Amino acid sequence: MKLFIVILLLSTTLAAIDLDLPVSAVQNATSTLVLIYPSPSAASSNPACSNSGIESSITYLFSMEDLPYYNLHIQYNYNNFGFHLGNSLLKHPLYKESDNMFTLNYNYNDLSIGSTLHYLYNKVEEYHEDSTLFADIGLLWKNGNIATGLSIHNVTHSSFLEEQLPIVYLWESCFSLTPKSKLSIGFEKENDFDFTFKIAGRYDIHKFLTILSSYQYGPDRIGIGAVFKLKDISICYSIRTHQYLSLNHYISLNYAF
Amino acid sequence: MRFKIVLFSLLFISILAAQVDLETIISQDEETSYPTELMEFLQNIRKKPVNINTIIEEDLYLFPWLTEIDVKKILEYRKSHKINKISDLRKLNISNKTINEIKNYITFKTVSRYKIQQISRAEFHQQKQNYPSTLKYFQKTILDLKKLKIGFISQKDEGEKDPLDFYSYFIEYTTDNFLKKCLIGKYRLALGQGILFASKLGTSKSGAATSTPIKKFHPIKPYTSSYEIWEMEGAAANLRFSYFNLIPFFSKTSLSTNLDTLDQITSFNESGIHHDENKKNNVKEMIYGLAAKLKWRDHSFGLNFANLNFDHEFSNSAQKSEYAAISIDFILNRSSYPAFGEFACTQDKIAGVLGGKFGENKLRHLLLFRYFEKDFPTWHGNPFSSQSRFDNEVGLYYGMTIIPLERVKINCYFDLWSFPGTRYFEKMPTVGSEQYIQVERKFKVNSLRLTVQHKNKEKYISLDQAKIRDFARTTFKIDWWQIITNLRFKTRCELVTEYLAEDKIHESGILAYEEIRWKIEKFTMIGQVTVYHSDVLHYMYEHNVDGIMQNSVLNGDGIYSYFVFKYNLFKSMELQFKFSDHWNTKDKLQMYLQVVSNF
Numbered sequence: 001m002k003l004f005i006v007i008l009l010l011s012t013t014l015a016a017i018d019l020d021l022p023v024s025a026v027q028n029a030t031s032t033l034v035l036i037y038p039s040p041s042a043a044s045s046n047p048a049c050s051n052s053g054i055e056s057s058i059t060y061l062f063s064m065e066d067l068p069y070y071n072l073h074i075q076y077n078y079n080n081f082g083f084h085l086g087n088s089l090l091k092h093p094l095y096k097e098s099d100n101m102f103t104l105n106y107n108y109n110d111l112s113i114g115s116t117l118h119y120l121y122n123k124v125e126e127y128h129e130d131s132t133l134f135a136d137i138g139l140l141w142k143n144g145n146i147a148t149g150l151s152i153h154n155v156t157h158s159s160f161l162e163e164q165l166p167i168v169y170l171w172e173s174c175f176s177l178t179p180k181s182k183l184s185i186g187f188e189k190e191n192d193f194d195f196t197f198k199i200a201g202r203y204d205i206h207k208f209l210t211i212l213s214s215y216q217y218g219p220d221r222i223g224i225g226a227v228f229k230l231k232d233i234s235i236c237y238s239i240r241t242h243q244y245l246s247l248n249h250y251i252s253l254n255y256a257f
Numbered sequence: 258m259r260f261k262i263v264l265f266s267l268l269f270i271s272i273l274a275a276q277v278d279l280e281t282i283i284s285q286d287e288e289t290s291y292p293t294e295l296m297e298f299l300q301n302i303r304k305k306p307v308n309i310n311t312i313i314e315e316d317l318y319l320f321p322w323l324t325e326i327d328v329k330k331i332l333e334y335r336k337s338h339k340i341n342k343i344s345d346l347r348k349l350n351i352s353n354k355t356i357n358e359i360k361n362y363i364t365f366k367t368v369s370r371y372k373i374q375q376i377s378r379a380e381f382h383q384q385k386q387n388y389p390s391t392l393k394y395f396q397k398t399i400l401d402l403k404k405l406k407i408g409f410i411s412q413k414d415e416g417e418k419d420p421l422d423f424y425s426y427f428i429e430y431t432t433d434n435f436l437k438k439c440l441i442g443k444y445r446l447a448l449g450q451g452i453l454f455a456s457k458l459g460t461s462k463s464g465a466a467t468s469t470p471i472k473k474f475h476p477i478k479p480y481t482s483s484y485e486i487w488e489m490e491g492a493a494a495n496l497r498f499s500y501f502n503l504i505p506f507f508s509k510t511s512l513s514t515n516l517d518t519l520d521q522i523t524s525f526n527e528s529g530i531h532h533d534e535n536k537k538n539n540v541k542e543m544i545y546g547l548a549a550k551l552k553w554r555d556h557s558f559g560l561n562f563a564n565l566n567f568d569h570e571f572s573n574s575a576q577k578s579e580y581a582a583i584s585i586d587f588i589l590n591r592s593s594y595p596a597f598g599e600f601a602c603t604q605d606k607i608a609g610v611l612g613g614k615f616g617e618n619k620l621r622h623l624l625l626f627r628y629f630e631k632d633f634p635t636w637h638g639n640p641f642s643s644q645s646r647f648d649n650e651v652g653l654y655y656g657m658t659i660i661p662l663e664r665v666k667i668n669c670y671f672d673l674w675s676f677p678g679t680r681y682f683e684k685m686p687t688v689g690s691e692q693y694i695q696v697e698r699k700f701k702v703n704s705l706r707l708t709v710q711h712k713n714k715e716k717y718i719s720l721d722q723a724k725i726r727d728f729a730r731t732t733f734k735i736d737w738w739q740i741i742t743n744l745r746f747k748t749r750c751e752l753v754t755e756y757l758a759e760d761k762i763h764e765s766g767i768l769a770y771e772e773i774r775w776k777i778e779k780f781t782m783i784g785q786v787t788v789y790h791s792d793v794l795h796y797m798y799e800h801n802v803d804g805i806m807q808n809s810v811l812n813g814d815g816i817y818s819y820f821v822f823k824y825n826l827f828k829s830m831e832l833q834f835k836f837s838d839h840w841n842t843k844d845k846l847q848m849y850l851q852v853v854s855n856f
Contacts, residue, residue, distance in 0.1 A: 175661070181620040183659060199669075201657060203616045211615050213622055215655050215671040220690045220713075222653050222673055224624060241653055241673055243688040 022240070023071045023088055024057040025252035029212035029225025029238035030200040035140075035147045035174035036184035037202055037212060037227065039254055041073040043084040043103040045170065046151040047114030048140035050082030050105045051075055053232075053256035062245040067092055071252075080107050082114070096123045105138075112140040120160065134158035134165055145176040166190045172198075180204045184214075194218055212238065219243070225250075232256045293458045293806070294474065295319065297481065299362065300803050304855050305372065306364040309340050318473050321465055322358040324618070327351050341365050352618075354699070372401040375854040376804055380415075383846040388416035395483055397804070404431050408442075412483050416532050423529065425488060427479035437502065438495040440477050443488045446506055446637070447474035448548050448561045449586025449599035450610040452629075455639035457487045464695045464708070466656035466668040467614060467623040470641045471597060476504050476548065483804070485529030486512065487637065489544060502550040506563075511538035514569070521572040525636070541568040544637075559586040561601075565634070575632040580604055582634065599640070606633040608648070610640050623656040631678035642674075643689060649678045669694040687715035708734040727758040730793075747772040755793045766791020768811065772800075779825040786818045787811065802833040802851040816840040830854045 022028040024041040034042035034049055041057070042049035054074045061067040073086040084103035090096065098121045105114030114137070121131040138151035153168040172186035181203050188196040200214035200223075212225040225238030236252045298319055307316065309331065317328045330349040331340070340346065342365060346356050380393040393415050399408040406429040413422045427442030446454040451472045463469040477495060480488040489508035496503040513526040513536055522540060531537040546563030560583075567578040584601035598611035612625035627641055631649035642650055652674030659667040675688040690713050697706045710732040733752045738745070749772075754765040770787035783800045787809075795811045800821050811817060819837030826832050831853045839845040 177619045177659070177661065178617055181617050183620055199657070201616070201620060201622050203620070203622065205615065211622075213624060213655060217671070217692055220671070220673050222624075222655050222671060243673060243675060243690070 021061070021069065021088075021090075022250070023073070023086070024055055025059075025225055025236035025238040025250035026212065026227065026254075028059070028240045028248060028250040029214060029223045029236070030184065030202075031198045031214040031216040031221060031223050031240070032188075033172050033174075033184040033186050033198050033200045033214060035149055035172050036182050036200050037210070039073075039252075040075040040084065040256075041071065041086065041252075043075060043082075043105065043114065043116060043138075044073065044086050044088075044101060046138040046140060046149045046172070047084075047103045047116040047136050048105055048112040048138035048149060048151070050077050050084070050107060050112060050114070051256075052077045052082070053254055055252055055254040057250060057252040059248060059250040061090075062242060062248055064246075075103075077107075081105070082107065084116070094125045097121070110142045112138075114138045114140075120165075122160070128161060130161050132158050132160045132165070147174045148172070166192075212236075293460065294456045294478070294482075295321065295459065296806060297804070301374070302362045304803075304853070305368065306362055308368050309346075309363045309365060310335060311368075312363075315473075315475055320359055320362070321468060322355050323351075324355075324468075326618075327355060371403065372399075373854070373856040374399045374401070375856075376851065378802065378804070378849060378851040380850075381846075381848040382415060383844045385415040386844070390418055391415055394420065395804075397481065397483075399481070405429070406431070406479070408479055408481065410481060410483070412485065412529075414530050416530070422531055422537075423483075423485040425480045425482075429479055435497050436494065437497045438477060440479060440493045441491075443480040443490045443510075444493055444508075445478055445480050445482075445487070446489055446493065447472075447476060447478070448504075449559050449584055449601075450597065450612075451640040452599050452601040452608050452610060452638050453561060453563060453582050453584050454637045457637075457639050457645075458482060458484060459639060461641045461643075462654075462670060462672065462691070462693070464668050464693075465658075466670040466693070466695075467621045467658045470623060470625050470654060470656060471612065471614070472640065476502075476550070477506070486525065486527055491544075500552055502552070504548040504550070506544070506546055506548070508542070508544040510542055512540045512542055513537050514540045516540075516569065517572050519570075519572070521570045522567065522578075523572045542566065555590050557588045559584075559599075561586070565637075573632070576634070577604070580634065601633075603634060606630045606648075608633045608640075612641075612654075619660045621658040623654070625654040625656075627652050627654075643672065643691070649676050649680060651675050651677055664699040666697045666699075667695065668697075689714040703737070703739045705738075706734075706736040708732070708736070710734075726760070729756045729758065730754070731756075743776050745774040747774075751795060753791065753793050753795060764792040766793045766795060766812065768795045768797070770797070781821075781823040783821040784819070786816065788816050790814050799837075802835050802849045803853055804851075805849070815842060829856050 022032050023044050024039055026037050026039045027034065027041065030036050032045055034045045038051035040051055040053040040055040042051055052075050057071040059069050061069050068091055070089045073084065075082060075084045082105040086101045088099040100119045101116050103114055103116040105112055116136040118134050119131065120134065123129040134154045135156045136151060136153045137155050138149065140147065140149045149172045151170045154165050157167065158165050169189045170186065172184055174182055174184040176182050184200045186198045188198065197217040198214065200212065203211045205211060208229050210227040212227065214223040220243060221241055223238060223240040225236055227234050227236045232255055234254045238250045240248045242248065314332060317323060317331060334340065334349055343356060343360060376397040378395040381391065385391060393413065395412045397410045399406065409426045411421050411424040413420050425443040427440060427444060430439045445456055447456055448454045455472060456474060461470055477493045488510065490510040491508040493504065493506035513531060514522045515524045515526060516539065517523050526536065543566045544563055548559060548561040551558045562583050564581045570578045580603045582601060582603045584599055586599035587597065589596040595615060596613050598609065600609040608629040610627045612623065614623045616622045625641055627650065629642065629648045629650045633648040635646050635648050638647065640647060643652060652672060654670060654672045656670040670693045672691045675686060677686050679685065692711045695706060695708045697704060711729065713727065713729045716726060716728055731754050735750045737748045749770050751768040756763050766789065768787060768789040768791065770785055772785040775782045785799065787797065789795060789811050791812050793812060797809045797811060799807045799809050799819055801807045802821065809817065817839050819835060821835040823831055823833045833851040833853060835849040837847045
């Protein structure tokens with residue numbers, strides 16, 4: 001199984017293969033729907049999201065100890081502007097991929113817009129080494145109990161190793177059904193692939209504990225997570241299924257400021 | 258033919274019918290054609306409604322429309338008040354929708370505990386008219402004498418000579434002291450989440466996405482099903498010591514099996530058809546065990562032990578003819594089921610179910626994980642799983658019930674599973690998934706329901722095919738219920754597609770039916786005409802005389818119709834008659850005649 005993953009990684013970049021890697025434990029639990037539970041890493045999915053704080057996450061992809069995946073995201077808001085810095089790093093003795101990103105977002109009343117610039121670096125030992133720049137844009141609109149977001153990844157149509165990186169369209173709507181319950185639904189469309197449908201739920205059992213759960217269709221995944229909060233600090237642990245590979249366990253530490 | 262055309266035209270003059278929610282809950286199982294325990298329970302109490310003030314807690318949990326929170330409210334209220342009318346239930350914040358659903362099953366008056374229930378039924382299936390003994394008979398007599406219940410059930414299928422080919426009998430004694438219940442005769446045992454023992458007839462998944470997967474049953478119950486297998490025969494008791502309940506059980510029974518040349522069991526005969534007397538009851542099974550239950554505050558814990566012994570070996574050497582099994586089960590906080598589960602093991606196999614429920618009325622979630630090792634004994638169990646033989650499965654189920662608006666209810670579930678070991682056809686591990694979304698909109702009187710169900714399975718199409726095929730089946734259904742005075746109409750349009758991705762084979766079918774239910778004083782008529790044009794199989798729930806569950810399977814081109822007539826001869830006696838036929842296929846006529854008495 002490890003060999004299978006490594007072969008996949010060697011053949012292309014993460015963004016282009018069906019591994020669908022979330023950048024935090026919360027996104028692992030919500031199938032990368034980001035409006036349902038605010039976290040600093042949300043800007044990596046929708047650049048219009050501006051949830052201030054610092055978030056660090058780690059997972060061993062599909063429970064394989066030689067495939068660690070690290071994430072660090074910082075979001076700082078000043079007046080109507082927000083700034084986000086993030087790094088995602090996948091490290092394997094033969095394979096290394098780093099995605100460094102900078103996001104600028106602007107909030108005006110209920111409307112937010114943002115853009116992220118990525119610097120993607122990829123190295124496969126004794127095979128290739130390459131890097132590229134690409135950008136995402138996002139829009140977020142809040143209206144009472146409903147929040148809707150739309151983002152487009154790789155609007156610059158950038159290429160990597162002479163192949164174009166995927167262009168991904170993401171749409172999400174989040175409904176606050178009660179003060180304790182939220183429901184989010186979304187679609188993801190990658191060029192040359194079918195629509196991916198997602199649904200996620202959130203329930204605040206207690207002010208210290210939130211349960212997150214989600215389902216994604218195409219490919220099929222179920223994510224479950226629990227967020228433990230203590231004032232501004234929260235820890236999230238989540239799991240997500242893969243029909244052929246082992247569970248993806250994720251843990252994140254988040255400090256909101 | 259003219260008669261059929263007239264009826265067909267009459268039915269299509271207007272549009273549709275009832276029992277919306279009951280059908281939602283009991284009609285999902287595509288394989289079962291026998292009434293489940295839930296269906297039997299609801300049919301019984303519909304005839305003789307139960308007093309909401311005296312019904313026991315376990316029975317209240319059986320009402321599929323009551324949430325665990327509703328049950329807790331009723332139990333709390335009963336401690337200090339008497340529930341005298343519907344408005345008392347409204348005071349408890351039980352929704353109008355729920356009250357409308359349960360009102361036909363409950364009463365506020367004292368109900369006589371002395372009852373006699375008698376059902377006699379004869380069935381004729383034209384396809385089996387050449388059998389030596391053409392008719393199928395069923396009879397059930399249950400005498401309820403307050404604390405003592407005595408029952409006798411018998412059945413003879415077409416072609417069977419013995420009028421008592423299958424029979425069940427029981428004496429049940431219930432008290433308020435330490436001997437809570439004692440049962441002698443044929444019974445069924447159900448423990449925890451049903452891994453070791455459960456009623457075999459029951460669905461795991463349905464339109465009630467956040468309640469059906471949780472198994473809730475009485476531990477011991479008389480065997481009143483007409484399904485001729487899986488019963489236990491002997492004695493069982495429920496002894497109560499304060500918070501503790503002890504359930505000792507013993508059973509020695511015979512099973513009908515198929516044996517190979519070495520006299521080893523290859524499979525069980527689950528059809529109940531015994532044309533060959535030599536294959537009838539040819540294997541003896543003995544079971545003894547003890548279950549201990551602790552109910553503490555709102556939680557319950559169980560420890561269950563059983564020893565099973567067959568007097569023949571199995572041809573599959575991985576299946577033992579004698580084994581001991583142990584399981585632990587728990588429900589934390591019964592009033593909302595936030596966590597429940599059961600873990601079981603035999604000498605060398607393990608199995609487990611772990612689930613949790615959370616959320617509020619407007620958005621409820623249910624997550625359920627199951628793991629069943631390959632060749633774990635499945636004979637008496639029926640836990641949540643994607644198939645009836647549940648071993649060799651790992652899966653995760655996620656169900657949601659969403660009430661976004663007052664009259665709108667959305668139920669959806671997503672189930673992912675894999676078969677990690679090889680199976681008879683599949684020589685490699687395979688995976689499957691199912692998605693189900695049902696949106697129901699209630700209007701003042703009428704209601705509309707949209708259902709989308711998609712199943713995807715990896716499977717071999719035949720043994721000589723080396724490749725695993727991706728098989729997808731998608732069903733779209735639109736149901737419309739309409740009530741006009743004492744006429745209730747139901748219209749369904751269904752589209753089914755099946756797709757084999759590997760070979761790009763695409764097949765589809767459509768089905769539409771009109772059902773009408775007409776009730777006037779002592780007379781009830783249910784009729785349905787179905788038109789179908791299809792390359793694939795359509796599974797359709799149909800109404801029947803009480804005590805029969807029927808899921809018709811239709812494919813090809815044709816028209817199918819059935820009519821059920823019920824007439825109350827006296828206050829406590831009802832005559833029921835049904836006939837069904839495929840219009841352009843010969844020898845498919847079926848007729849049922851039943852007398853139901855409740856004194």
